[in-house]
Amino acid sequence: MATKAFQKIYTKISQITKATCSLKAMGVGYDELAMVNGKLAQVVKIAGDEVTLQVFEGTEGIPTNAEVVFLGKSPTLKVSEQLAGRFFNAFGEPIDGGPEIEGKEVEIGGPSVNPVRRKQPSELIATGIAGIDLNNTLVSGQKIPFFADPDQPFNQVMAMVALRAQTDKIILGGMGMTNDDYLYFKNVFSNAGALDRIISFVNTTENPPVERLLIPDMALTAAEYFAVEHNQKVLVLLTDMTSYADALAIVSNRMDQIPSKDSMPGSLYSDLAKIYEKAVQFPTGGSITIIAVTTLSGGDITHAVPDNTGYITEGQLFLRRDSDIGKVIVDPFRSLSRLKQLVSGKKTRKDHPQVMNAAVRLYADAASAKTKMENGFDLTNYDERALAFAKDYANQLLAIDVNLNTTEMLDVTWGLFSKYFKPEEVNIKKEFVDQYWKKQS
């Protein structure tokens, strides 16, 4: 972004913090971009003739006499079909050595969709993972995060979901991603031969943290282009939103804002909602589905980031290592897809909702039986059956290495019910029991 002729150059910076600098300037618009000694910055505060800029790369080495030029526009992305298959940095500049993108320049972080122009999401996204498809069915136009500890294989599961889901475009927004994870995604996608439908915006841990703030808007602006202009089904992967929130906290701290819970800015809810609410089903067929990752510290979901996220997203998915079977499973208790009732039993077999609930309830009985056992109490016959059921259920359905269609998942569950329980113990509507209960030979 070279300086153009006739632009006013300011050279008197009055205040510098780690992320921001201030100077006197006139005729500047809110949210406008500027270059400070070649570093990109954005207006975050105007008070009279004093303008405060947030410098994305950080203010290291910026002198008080740095050259400041205002660009007269807010951050933009050039959108066209050429985006497909490319890798970009947080500013939307190619990092794969390929040519610049030619296309329409649009402002990122645009307006929200009129709620009455949305369509109710109703299309199932099949992933083959029973912990998701059976218990927490995903729907196109949904937004859902994985709540995971940093050591869990969320990126692998997400990559698997992305490749199995039937979508036209997959857009990866990587925030504070390690270079190794970035290369992992790149490899998986190219090995699957899917590179031409992938677009990536990546900020790795090697890049300055404040730059991350642009990533979700960049990714979603590209997504809106394909969903609105080309009526495509777009899946957006955002990993990791906790790094994004950390960057927000840094900036608000530098601007002397009063922090609220967990040192996060008071506007965290609105900031996150603006991103997640871009998930939408358009009546014309295009859709944006967001699958994100929010890393937790020590599984604590009461921390401000997962807590606010949970109130915004349509459910959440938890991964857990099940020591009984030695595999990672999708935790059926804490995971939830709020939109599942739009498809389960409607787009899938009618017994789906009841079978799902009964299985989880029996799995919960097994959990209490396990507590009883650990406390040294005798187990009843029912407890023992529940425990045996839980083991099979985890192994054959909850584990993330499962790949079945939903009808197969239901049949497997009925098989387990019949193997371990009596019909009156599962509390399912009689018409389904009559139809699907497997007679033991």
Add this chain to the structure above:
Amino acid sequence: MATKGTVLGVIANMVTLTVDGPVAQNEICYILTGGDRLMAEVIKVVGKSAYVQVFESTRGLKVGAEAEFTGHMLEVTLGPGMLSKNYDGLQNDLDKMEGVFLKRGQYTYPLDKERKWHFKPIVKEGDKVGPSAWLGEVEENHQPLKIMVPFQLTDSYVVKSVVEEGEYTIEDTVAVLADREGKEIPVNMIQKWPVKKAMVNYREKPRPYKLLETGVRVIDTLNPIVEGGTGFIPGPFGTGKTVLQHAISKQAEADIVIIAACGERANEVVEIFTEFPELVDPHTGRKLMERTIIVANTSNMPVAAREASVYTAMTMAEYYRAMGLKVLLMADSTSRWAQALREMSNRMEELPGPDAFPMDLSAIISNFYGRAGFVHLYNGVTGSITFIGTVSPAGGNLKEPVTENTKKVARCFYALEQERADRKRYPAVNPIDSYSKYLEYPEFEDYIAKHINGEWIGKVNELKTRLLRGKEIAEQINILGDDGVPVDYHVIFWKSELIDFVILQQDAFDEVDSVTPMERQEEMVNMVIDICRADFEFDNFVEVMDYFKKMINVCKQMNYARFRSEQYSEYKKQLQDLVAERKVK
């Protein structure tokens, strides 16, 4: 001449203006930028500087931009034509907006100026009328709507003329009033009212006492809400707040339902848009949408308008109450509203209160809940606003400011609990922590004695005691083991499980189970209480468990069967046989 202002500073949606004339707190102004007019509200004035919160994005706004003040506060336009509408937080008609995306600075008129209404006069020439008196009536979606003396007029007036029955638009003059000085005041069907001011156009506000049926058993039976009552539903995410709220708004026995979707998910609003026009009101047989108004300010819409949205919805409710209608107002969620207040207080650099919320949060919440209520209008007719708000406590911790301050003012408390939700015991309302203060009102007791029966409240309290006892025993069993407590204890525990599974748990997605009319609730309670009061004989605890599991299963099947259908009687018979098997005579 109207006051003008010039932009001095911008931080996110807070803008400082210098003004050239008088401005009022909460006055509305429009800031002109790049061809757009951005609506804003004054929230603080210091000397010649006015701090305003802008209801839109301030992207590109520059120092020196001009602003025009309107001389009035944020107000809503009230009149026939609001039912079934989808508004945003500032009462813009969302369906009239162009394009898929919400454009900045686009405002649409909330009513229909072309449509003609069939007006029937109630008063005649020469009649004396007081404040908010009914002058005539029009019908909208089978609901008789009153055309009233403008709310700003608080004196007594003489009707100079009134039009004949016929077709009129909202702007046509339908009556002319004369005040004490003989000054003539033309009246049409449109009312305007500032949203932040409570309407007090009624004679008195007695304690509410009439049961408001919702069809949700854990509410109607155990923690009833009344017409004109207040309640709130706090709960961590994923515990079913929205499902419960939707269930109430679908089933409640109200004339008008207003849903304020305040800072919540857009897809949830879309669910209402999609489903309500299809669903049938169980009380009238007409489409639910006919009696519903949605005020949607979803979480991605501008924050300041989120704060306005709850007031907009409340003012609409007050308008219908003044016509003697039964209004149910639901706000999801009041925490988002409080957060909007917090964001603004933070930008104004006010000293923060607990959790960085503004210091006056408690007063703001209690004033708002205070606007609900059951009233006697001046003409003796009654009207009501029942208000139920949800609270989304941070981290599910009920000791946070919004929950605590709401608890002080709301009379019903429906505590949603993570543990119940994890075990899929829906609705996940904790039966022990939740309460309804109305159960203690003697007026309510009288009403119930007349409409249900005199023993009802005693039975409800018995259910509650049994649930509590069951919980205590469950804890003892956890510590001492199944063998460590007497078999009798298991019986008590399983009786409480029976109450839990049969009465408390309800399948919101099942056609039959989702709505339980009061008559059926009464029968269920009697049935369950009879079982609870009976003595049974068992040799060991395994027998107890197996027996009650069978019983619960039969009762569940009964819940799924249509009331008093053949199937229902069959299960009832099965249940009676089962009880007879073990009952001690």
